[in-house]
Amino acid sequence: MKEEIDQFKEIYDLIVTFFVTYSFQLIGALIILLIGLLVSNRVARLVSRTCDKHGLDVTLSRFLASCTKIIIIVAVAVICLGKIGISVTPFVAAIGALSLGAGLAMQGLLSNYGAGFNIILTRPFIVGDTITVQGVTGIVKEVRLAQTILSDEDEVTILIPNRHIVGEIIHNSNDFKVVESTLGVAYNSDIDQVTSTIKAVLHELGVDTNRPPQVGIDEFGDSSINFGIRFWVPTDKYHQLRFRANDELFKALHLAGIEIPFPQREIRLLNSGKSDSVENQTH
Numbered sequence: 282m283k284e285e286i287d288q289f290k291e292i293y294d295l296i297v298t299f300f301v302t303y304s305f306q307l308i309g310a311l312i313i314l315l316i317g318l319l320v321s322n323r324v325a326r327l328v329s330r331t332c333d334k335h336g337l338d339v340t341l342s343r344f345l346a347s348c349t350k351i352i353i354i355v356a357v358a359v360i361c362l363g364k365i366g367i368s369v370t371p372f373v374a375a376i377g378a379l380s381l382g383a384g385l386a387m388q389g390l391l392s393n394y395g396a397g398f399n400i401i402l403t404r405p406f407i408v409g410d411t412i413t414v415q416g417v418t419g420i421v422k423e424v425r426l427a428q429t430i431l432s433d434e435d436e437v438t439i440l441i442p443n444r445h446i447v448g449e450i451i452h453n454s455n456d457f458k459v460v461e462s463t464l465g466v467a468y469n470s471d472i473d474q475v476t477s478t479i480k481a482v483l484h485e486l487g488v489d490t491n492r493p494p495q496v497g498i499d500e501f502g503d504s505s506i507n508f509g510i511r512f513w514v515p516t517d518k519y520h521q522l523r524f525r526a527n528d529e530l531f532k533a534l535h536l537a538g539i540e541i542p543f544p545q546r547e548i549r550l551l552n553s554g555k556s557d558s559v560e561n562q563t564h
Contacts, residue, residue, distance in 0.1 A: 310361040317357025325350040339408050344401050344426075390427065396443035397426035406453050411516040413452035415445060420516055434517055457492075457513040460523050464530060465505030467540035472498070472506070478537050479510060482529045486522060488512045505542045 325346040332342035401424065406412050410421050412431070419431030419439050429446060431439040466475050476496050483494040492513050499509030514522040534541060 306365045310364040313364065314357060314361050317353060317360075321350045321353035321357070324353060341401055341404070392444045393427045393442050396447040397424070397428070399447050400424055400429070400443055401426075405451055409456060411454045411456060411458055413454075414441065414449055417441065418452075418458070418516075434519055434521075454513075454516070456515060458516045458519050459511055459513050460519070460526065462510045462523075462527070463499060464508045464510060464534075465502060465541060466508065466534070467542045468506060470506065470539050474537065475508060475534075475539055478533050478539065479508065479530060482533045483510075483512050483526065486512075486514075486526055486529065488514055488522070504544050 328349050329342050329346040332345060333339075400406075406421055406424075408421050408423065411418065412421060417431065417439060419433045421429065422432050422438075423430040426443070428443055429441050431441065433439065464479070479496045480494055483496075488494060494510065494512035496508060496510055499507045501507070512526075531541075
């Protein structure tokens with residue numbers, strides 16, 4: 282019991298001695314740390330506003346602001362440790378060893394961060410673009426170091442690890458997505474009337490005016506002349522405008538008296554007498 286009391290007293294004396302000796306240093310380090318945190322937040326916001334003022338991409342702006350904040354915090358932390366007499370050199374060596382072990386254990390995660398850094402620098406797409414990668418299509422909502430966040434027309438959030446984006450084929454259609462459709466009309470139809478009717482309907486729908494709709498004969502079918510139709514619509518209204526276009530095209534062609542044919546087959550029935558004679562001749 283006496284040994285435990287003596288041991289506790291030694292620890293108590295050590296703690297008291299430490300605070301008496303380094304009390305002012307601790308207070309100074311704490312003040313420096315608080316000031317550093319305030320300064321880092323203000324500088325980060327200043328960097329973000331400056332990037333926005335010069336029209337930089339929001340992802341790049343956030344990345345630069347975050348890097349600036351981290352650099353200031355690390356510098357302040359080093360100053361605070363030195364203020365209370367703690368050498369930074371052993372910590373640097375320990376961090377290096379831990380980084381090596383962590384790098385081997387988290388190769389997948391680090392590859393995501395590396396790919397995210399590559400995306401931020403090369404900017405193959407920006408927030409608001411419509412991209413298709415590995416069969417997934419959506420509007421880019423946010424680009425993070427580890428993952429890219431997309432959203433589709435159904436407001437479903439899609440998270441794609443960045444290592445699955447870098448090195449893959451990316452289709453970037455900016456804010457719009459193409460609608461491709463086929464419409465068959467009868468062979469006795471006026472081709473110019475059909476083309477003008479289709480374009481008038483698409484114009485009323487409010488499709489992308491920077492890229493006019495493309496309408497033309499795609500192929501000659503067995504019972505119809507098939508027109509190919511291509512037009513661009515906002516990605517977030519893709520299915521809505523595609524269905525609406527089909528409805529309006531059907532109504533417009535009906536009002537214009539343009540026939541939409543359907544496949545027909547002619548079936549002939551042979552009488553039993555002829556069938557029997559054919560079978561006897563065969564045998």
